[in-house]
Amino acid sequence: KAGVTQTPRYLIKTRGQQVTLSCSPISGHRSVSWYQQTPGQGLQFLFEYFSETQRNKGNFPGRFSGRQFSNSRSEMNVSTLELGDSALYLCASSTLGPNNEQFFGPGTRLTVL
């Protein structure tokens, strides 16, 4: 079984731009969660989607949004980028949800200049 894939792996943007990150979960997994990892704040939960519905959301501003498609692939979008959005963005998939074993992708390293 192929693992969780994330594209792109690296991204450089400037302040004010927007960015879209993509995540393809393991085949058969309907839950996709997104996390932001920074040295200062650690690993923080962004949101979780299951069967195209957002079931839970972390404490992030509305500039962070996501969606899930019928094939369970998910995208997250960050609008009006700020320097503090520089981070490693991780996506994880699971069969039932984040309260069970999750399989993580390699992450997308976003740098905002």
Next chain:
Amino acid sequence: SQQGEEDPQALSIQEGENATMNCSYKTSINNLQWYRQNSGRGLVHLILIRSNEREKHSGRLRVTLDTSKKSSSLLITASRAADTASYFCATAVGYSSASKIIFGSGTRLSIRP
């Protein structure tokens, strides 16, 4: 503040020694998970222990859970160079599969040859 706080923040031991990491959390949980992250990469699920379990083993890993103290420990026996990584505990806020997952601050483990 983080649901899970881990200590120590960093640990350096000789290859072959045992490594113990601790995690404390604040709210009642359904289960607690441990993950490993190699430098700047995605997380790998190590073990999940349910709230009605006190101890669980997986290979060289031993996890304990004390719900009365709201704490868990991860023991890695006979450490190897490949165990060098950061280790995170993760707890779910809520009891459904859609629960938010909160990660601890992590322990950076270094194994000296």
